[in-house]
Structures are given as C-alpha cells and as structure tokens.
Amino acid sequence: MTIRDVKIEFQQKLATLYGAKEIQSIFSLVAEDLGFTPTSLVIHNEDELTETQQIHFFDCLKRLVSGEPVQYVRGKADFYDMQFCVNSSVLIPRPETEELVDRIINEQGNCNGNIIDLGTGSGCIAISLAKHIRSAKVSAVDISSAAINVAKQNAEKNNVHINFLLGDMQDSQCVTDEEYDIIVSNPPYVCNYEKQEMRPNVLQFEPHLALFVDTDENPLQFYIAIAKFAQLHLTEKGVIYCEINETLGNETAQMFQSYGFSNTQIIKDLFGKDRFVKATRS
Numbered sequence: 001m002t003i004r005d006v007k008i009e010f011q012q013k014l015a016t017l018y019g020a021k022e023i024q025s026i027f028s029l030v031a032e033d034l035g036f037t038p039t040s041l042v043i044h045n046e047d048e049l050t051e052t053q054q055i056h057f058f059d060c061l062k063r064l065v066s067g068e069p070v071q072y073v074r075g076k077a078d079f080y081d082m083q084f085c086v087n088s089s090v091l092i093p094r095p096e097t098e099e100l101v102d103r104i105i106n107e108q109g110n111c112n113g114n115i116i117d118l119g120t121g122s123g124c125i126a127i128s129l130a131k132h133i134r135s136a137k138v139s140a141v142d143i144s145s146a147a148i149n150v151a152k153q154n155a156e157k158n159n160v161h162i163n164f165l166l167g168d169m170q171d172s173q174c175v176t177d178e179e180y181d182i183i184v185s186n187p188p189y190v191c192n193y194e195k196q197e198m199r200p201n202v203l204q205f206e207p208h209l210a211l212f213v214d215t216d217e218n219p220l221q222f223y224i225a226i227a228k229f230a231q232l233h234l235t236e237k238g239v240i241y242c243e244i245n246e247t248l249g250n251e252t253a254q255m256f257q258s259y260g261f262s263n264t265q266i267i268k269d270l271f272g273k274d275r276f277v278k279a280t281r282s
Contacts, residue, residue: 003031004045006057013065017201026070030060033074067201080128084154089146090122091210096269097186100243100276101128103267104184111136113181113235118169118226119143121210123151123162125184130160136182139163141175144209170225172232179235186243187222188212219245223252223277227259230281240279249274 010027011020018026028038034053036044049057063073071077071092077084079093080101086092105128112135117126120140130138140162142148148164155162167175169187190211195203202211213219223242230240240261244252249266256264261279269275 001049001054002046003036003041003049006049006054007041007045009058010061010064013061017065017067026064029070029074030057068205069201072205077122079124082124082128082131082158084122084124084127085150085157086122087150088205089144089207090150091206093122093124096275097125097243099269100184100186100241101125103276104129104182104241105132108136108182108239109133111181113137114139114178115182115184116141116176116178116180116233118183118185118229119187119210119222120151120164121147121186123154123164125186126151126162127155127158127160129184130155130162131158137163139165139176139178139180141165141167141169143168144207147207147210169222169229172225172229175229176233178233179238180233181235181238182241183226183230183234183238184241185222185226187226189219189222189243189245189248191216191219191245219248220252220255223255224259227256227261230261230279231259234281236281238281240277240281242277243275244277246273246275249277252277253279 007027011023014023031041034056060073069092071086072088075085077086077093080098111133115129115136115138117140120126120142123140126138126140145166148166152164165175188211191213193216213221253264253266256279262282263280265278266274267276267278
C-alpha cells in the first residue's frame with residue numbers, strides 16, 4: 001500500500017466529518033509523526049509503506065473516524081510556536097487563546113512580579129507567559145489533578161518553571177496567600193443551550209468540566225470567582241485578562257466594574273467577535 005492509497009482512505013473515511021482541506025491537514029499531521037514532511041509526502045507519493053507505517057496510519061484513522069480530534073489521537077498540539085501534550089483531561093489549545101497570550105506578552109513583557117493562571121488545563125497560557133516574560137514568577141491553578149499532571153509535563157517539555165497549585169478557583173481563599181500583578185484565565189464559559197451549536201467531536205471528547213458552566217442561570221459564575229479572587233489577591237494597579245463568551249461581553253465587563261475594577265475593556269478577536277475582557281484594579 002502506498003502513501004497515495006492511504007491518503008485516499010483518509011479522504012473517503014473522513015469525508016462526512018471534515019472538508020477536503022481539513023482532511024489533508026489531518027493526514028499531514030498524522031504522517032508527520034512518521035517523519036514525513038509535506039514535501040516528502042509528494043515526492044514519495046507512490047512509495048510502498050512498511051507494515052509498521054500502515055498500522056500507524058490505520059490505527060489513527062480508526063480513532064479519527066470515531067470523531068476523536070487529531071490532537072488527542074497524536075497526543076500533542078501546537079500553541080504559540082511550542083508543542084504541548086494533550087489528552088482527554090485537558091482542552092485542546094485554540095487560536096483565540098494564542099491571541100490572549102500574545103496581547104499579555106506585548107503589553108506586560110517587562111513584568112517582574114507575579115502572574116497567576118486560573119484554570120490552567122494543559123498549562124498553555126502559563127507556560128507561554130513564563131517562556132516569554134522571563135522576569136515574572138508564574139503560578140497556575142486547576143481543580144483537576146489529571147490536568148495538573150499534564151501541565152507539569154508540558155512545563156518540563158518546554159523548559160520553564162511554573163508553581164502549580166491544585167485547587168478550586170471558585171474558592172478565593174483556598175488556593176494561595178500570594179498577591180499577583182496579573183491574573184489571567186480562560187475559564188469554562190459555554191452555556192448548556194449552546195451545545196447544539198458545537199461540533200460533536202468537542203462534545204464527545206473534550207472535558208466538560210473545562211467547557212461548561214454549571215447552570216445557564218449563572219453563566220458568569222467563573223468570572224465572578226475571578227473577580228472575588230482578584231479583590232483578595234490582585235495588587236494595586238494589577239490587571240485581569242480573561243477569555244470570554246462572545247455573547248456575554250457587556251455583561252462580563254459590567255460585572256467586573258461592579259466589583260470595583262476600572263478601565264474595563266472588551267477586546268475583539270481577529271474575527272471581530274467580543275473575545276476578551278481586560279480590567280484594572282484602581
């Protein structure tokens with residue numbers, strides 16, 4: 001069986017789940033784990049694959065056909081020019097979160113104080129900030145011990161030191177007594193009524209603990225927790241950065257204002273959607 005034959009199998013078996021370009025990208029990622037580059041896939045298109053190579057492709061294809069995201073199939077994902085281990089205990093890092101990280105690095109690159117990431121998951125935010133703001137001390141909190149284990153692995157993989165804390169971000173007093181100059185979070189913000197708009201592979205494979213609020217009646221529950229945490233732990237003139245539900249930008253900003261945070265801004269992502277809130281402690 002040749003590379004061309006396997007590529008056709010991918011295209012046929014995944015056609016009901018993905019578009020043609022996305023299938024090509026997925027195939028290239030799976031092939032990359034065998035050492036193939038996009039160029040070598042073209043050059044060796046008619047070459048016979050070894051039995052080991054065929055097993056790899058078809059084991060991955062079987063999982064992909066079930067709807068499992070390619071990042072979980074490979075056990076890794078790219079984020080901010082780094083590679084992170086991922087599994088079903090953590091969310092797959094997304095481009096919008098890269099925008100958040102990039103904004104913080106550009107605005108706070110000279111920070112020499114304390115930064116904390118609430119609800120760290122894979123650790124992609126905390127690790128990226130530690131990698132690029134080397135003068136800062138970075139901590140990260142998560143309620144899931146499985147997620148903390150993945151994040152620790154990623155910190156070691158990317159050669160940064162993070163102070164990892166196991167705890168519930170909704171309990172503002174149980175995690176730490178430290179003060180922080182920057183609080184950042186990409187908390188759960190998807191309401192249950194939004195499930196019908198989500199792709200099945202997200203619903204079936206990514207951790208609901210990291211995606212969904214407990215009830216639709218209290219969609220800002222984690223942002224309220226961040227505000228309460230900040231009241232206790234954010235330094236004077238410290239800054240909060242959060243990724244938000246695009247449908248709740250005004251409500252999220254107003255909530256932070258009600259807790260005494262000034263200069264609250266709603267920031268749009270590259271697609272023009274309300275995606276982030278920034279608030280300052282006056």
